[in-house]
Amino acid sequence: MRLILISMMILCFSGLCSFFTGRNPRFANIMGAGGTVLGCLVGLVPATIVLWTGQTMSIHRPWQVPFGSFSLQIDALSAFFLFTILILSAVAAIYGNTYLWEYRKRKNLGTSWLFFNILVASMILVVISHNGMLFLMAWEIMSLASFFLVTFEDEKENVRRAGWIYLVATHIGTAFLFVLFILLAHKGPSLDFDHFISFGLNGTSMAGLAFLLSVIGFGTKAGFMPFHVWLPEAHPAAPSHVSAVMSGVMIKTGIYGLLRTLTFLGQPEPWWGWLLIAIGLGSGILGVLFALAQHDLKRLLAYSSVENIGIITLGLGLGVLGLSLNQPVLAVLGFGGGLLHVLNHALFKGLLFLGAGAVLHATGVRNMEQLGGLMRQMPWTGAIFLIGSFAICGLPPLNGFVSEFLIYVGAFMGTGLSGVSLSSIGVITGLAAIGGLAAACFTKAFGIVFLGEPRHTPALLGHEIGWGMRIPMMLLAFGCLAIGFFAPTVISAMVPVIGNVTGLLKIDIDTHLAVVTVPLQRVTALSCIFILILGFLIYLRRHLLSDRTPAQCNTWDCGFVRPTASMQYTASSYAQPITSMFGFFLQTHRKIHAPRGLFPAKASLHTHTDDVFFQGLFLPLFRGIERILLPLHWLQQGRVQIYILYVAVTILALLIWNLR
């Protein structure tokens, strides 16, 4: 337990050191990144111990804050999230060390590292705090630190706008959490999590309300579909290693919060599971559709995070349904799949964001329509990005397949059971649709960026990134492969975590997990054979080509005399069949200047897909609120004297009220 405190101290201290030495970018950079890596390594020790032994570590100290106490606890659930957070943060820090270097002239790197390290420390605190006050405080620090990281390039107008949207969204979410914690604590003596359980809302009608509050509050952070609007704004705006951490692990603290709240609420009701499945289907399918319609690589990845949160939520929904209808196999496979997908998504989405960062670093372009043919200049980045794309599409033998497979099997188990059939079928079809669309989305992302010919001059200037950025990406790619190949081992390591969430015994979980371990072993064996065949084919190709010279020539160009790079498939045209099929949801704006006449001179096509929820729901809502509150504008005179008067009158009124 002491080690986790030391880890947080290292993070804060190195962040401060980096901040105060900001004038010297080299030292600040090394201090910040090195501190994060060291802190994460120290923190990994207790996380691994807890995961390995299944024992719970805790620390409890009094604290001056009302209703607060400095209670920390690492149980298996915390340890699992801790593990995910620490691994990705350490890797992202190594990457950021090189990535931020080009900003050294314009920006104070020390500030960025200060907030990065604080973000990591606060994420640690969020998942281990065992008191509501402490949790909310850590939650707030996390939100603010990430806000400052998002607004790193605050000289750009769209970055400021993104930061603003993120700040508003996260605070609205936190407001719901305040209500949730007050509701949970209103019977008990303090905001300690133990009291939430013992004095909790177990079985009362308020439990449903608390569940709804937590879905909105934590869902805003996690990116559940109507509340996801900040993700596609904030992720592209942030530096890439920050996007990786935010998308990979920070939004998962929302999932953690939801799971933790579920442990306070006792026996769940079936409609909770149905609600989660509905949210999961909405987030998953719409998320991937919107991802498909994007032209900005990082924006695409941000929407894909919404999709993956949807997959996780589908798993959780199945699990909750299993708990409420007393079907342990559903609970084990649902929660198991959802939780494993948390780790998997952290790995491959982290990897993809780092890959996108590498492309951005090399070319300075995020718009896919201007990229292309990068595979030749950046073979390493391309190969690693390809691995990440495979993983995120849920293809074996990579890790995305394993977690989705768990959820699939859970859903198939549920098809015959009463009360679950319909939702199980929903989950299966939804997952299948998501998988297909994700494959389309990432063939687009990979194909347009890395294959073909360069569409625009900056892509020609692309160069391979240095080892400082390549190694972190390779580590993550290795993680994706390892979880895929050692799936049965990984799943058996997840047993205490699943036990923590479902409250089932280890033996029961083992028996239920046996349903998936046997097929997974077969898949692993087949994957090994596949890899061997692949290796053999590559070897064969090399061998056959060894004494010949390959020639380059144009593909057949329909008789056109001078093909140019702009005649390739573009990001828009590749996605067009699907985006037009779902045009009803996407509301893509098109600006077409169609070619006219026999000798068309000029033609152009612009497509742009706004977020339907942002434009259709939140913008009118906030405009309405603004209109209602406008009559109160006279209160804001902008004079110091008036504000002091407000304060003085309030205090005086309170005093008189109290003495009355």
Add this chain to the structure above:
Amino acid sequence: MELWIDALIVLLILTNLKLIGSSRLSACIRIVALQGILLGILPGLVGAGQLTIRAILLSAITIVFKGIVFPWLLLRSMRSSSVRREMEPFIGYSTSMLVSVGLLALAMWMGSQLPLPIPLKSQLVVPLSLFTIMVGLLAIVSRRKALSQVLGYLVMENGIYAFGLALALKEPLLVELGTLLDVFMAVFVMGIAIFHINREFDHIDTDLLSTLKG
């Protein structure tokens, strides 16, 4: 002895009224200086008859700082910023007087209602301190010049000091040190602020600062 204390308190109340009703800044500063000196004498009288070294020291420090150092600093910054009078306050002088008489009544009522842990030598100490705090706030709220606001802040601190004196007879030093530190910071910061505002804008009207807002 009680008579002396009450007389002193009445004097202090009068200084407050004079401060709020006076337009000339130099007069205001002198009044605040006088208030500081009177407040410095107060612990000697309240201190249970015998003059301990601590009480004398407390009095001396208070008189030196509140009665001499701060007024001197303020007079100097007043001269350097060449402001003599408080022009067109948000609340006029006669209105301010009326408001502060109302506040005095309120403070008296509050003093009678406020439950106190220990019996006091004079019933007027708590109303005085509350009244002084309110007058300080009133000065901050109603005046335009930064200098007047500093004075208001000082007066407010005097009120807090008197309140601490009434309640924390056992440990006055802690209260005193805290207050002195506060005031010192305030004068320091505000002095610098006045200096810079004056240098940048050629005046110290704080309400004109609001033109800076977006």
